[in-house]
Amino acid sequence: MELGSFQTLVVEQDGPSLVVTINRPEALNALAAAVVRDLAALLDAVEPRLGPAVGWPVRGVIITGAGDRAFVAGADIVEMVELSAEQGEEYSRAMQAVTLRLEALPVPVIAAVDGFALGGGCELAMACDWIYASAASRFGQPEVKLGLVPGFGGSVRLTRRVGIALARELICTGRMLKAAEAHRTGLVNQVLEDGDATLAAAKQTITEIAATSPTAVASAKALINEVATLDVAAGLDREAVAFHAAFETEDKVEGVRAFVAKDQPTFPGR
Structure with a gap:
C-alpha cells in the first residue's frame, strides 16, 4: 500500500499488517506537533484504502516506536514550554482527533510497546484496540508532575481500562506501572520478552485476523x-x-x- 512519505513516521506493509513506527528516537519518540500532523496525514491516506471497495489490502495496523528505549515517552515538553493556554488546547484537541480516528478504523489497531509509554505515549497506546508490551516497558500518566493533567485521552481511556480507583491513583501520583503490573490491571494484553517478540506477536495476531471475515x-x-x-x-x-x-x-x-x-x-x- 503506497501512502506517501512522512517526516516523523516510517510506514511499511508486512503482509496483512501495516506497521507504523514513530521515528524520533533521539527524543524518545515524543509526540511533537510534527508527529501529530504526520499521524493525521497518515490517517487521511489510510482511511480510503480500508474497506470492501478496495479489497481490504491490510487487516490490521501496528503502532510502535523506533529504538528500544521508548514507544512514546510522552508529549514534547520542549515544544510545550512556549505554548499559550489556547495553543495547548489546540495541541490537545489535534491529538485527541487522531486517537478518535484510530478507534474508528475498520481494522484492529495494536500498540506494540517497547520501553516507556508515558503521558501522551500511554494515551496513544490506549487509543489502540489492545496493547502488547515488552517486559521492559513502563506505563504511566505523569502529567501532574509538570503541573498538567492528561490531554490526549488519559482521564477517559485509563479509567475505562483499569477502573476509576486505579486510574485516579495513577493520574494523581504520576506513578509508573511495570509491564507485568500493567498486564495484571488489564491495561496490557500480553507481555513479551523484548521488542522484537512484541512486534512479532502483533504481526501474528493480525495474520490470524486475516483468516476471518x-x-x-x-x-x-x-x-x-x-x-x-x-x-x-x-x-x-x-x-x-x-x-x-x-x-x-x-x-x-x-x-x-x-x-x-x-x-x-x-x-x-x-
Missing part, C-alpha cells in the same frame, strides 16, 4: 466501541441490529457455507 471484524470493532458506554439493554439492542446487518453480507453466506461443507472460507470482504 473483514466485514465481521469491522462490525465487531465498531459495535464494541459503541456499546462500551451504553447500559445492558441498549447495548443488546445495538448488538441485535449489528447481527441483522451481518446476515446481509456476502461474508456471512461464505462463512456459513464453508462451515457446513467443512471447508476453509474465502471471504469476499463484502
Whole structure:
C-alpha cells in the first residue's frame, strides 16, 4: 500500500499488517506537533484504502516506536514550554482527533510497546484496540508532575481500562506501572520478552485476523466501541441490529457455507 512519505513516521506493509513506527528516537519518540500532523496525514491516506471497495489490502495496523528505549515517552515538553493556554488546547484537541480516528478504523489497531509509554505515549497506546508490551516497558500518566493533567485521552481511556480507583491513583501520583503490573490491571494484553517478540506477536495476531471475515471484524470493532458506554439493554439492542446487518453480507453466506461443507472460507470482504 503506497501512502506517501512522512517526516516523523516510517510506514511499511508486512503482509496483512501495516506497521507504523514513530521515528524520533533521539527524543524518545515524543509526540511533537510534527508527529501529530504526520499521524493525521497518515490517517487521511489510510482511511480510503480500508474497506470492501478496495479489497481490504491490510487487516490490521501496528503502532510502535523506533529504538528500544521508548514507544512514546510522552508529549514534547520542549515544544510545550512556549505554548499559550489556547495553543495547548489546540495541541490537545489535534491529538485527541487522531486517537478518535484510530478507534474508528475498520481494522484492529495494536500498540506494540517497547520501553516507556508515558503521558501522551500511554494515551496513544490506549487509543489502540489492545496493547502488547515488552517486559521492559513502563506505563504511566505523569502529567501532574509538570503541573498538567492528561490531554490526549488519559482521564477517559485509563479509567475505562483499569477502573476509576486505579486510574485516579495513577493520574494523581504520576506513578509508573511495570509491564507485568500493567498486564495484571488489564491495561496490557500480553507481555513479551523484548521488542522484537512484541512486534512479532502483533504481526501474528493480525495474520490470524486475516483468516476471518473483514466485514465481521469491522462490525465487531465498531459495535464494541459503541456499546462500551451504553447500559445492558441498549447495548443488546445495538448488538441485535449489528447481527441483522451481518446476515446481509456476502461474508456471512461464505462463512456459513464453508462451515457446513467443512471447508476453509474465502471471504469476499463484502
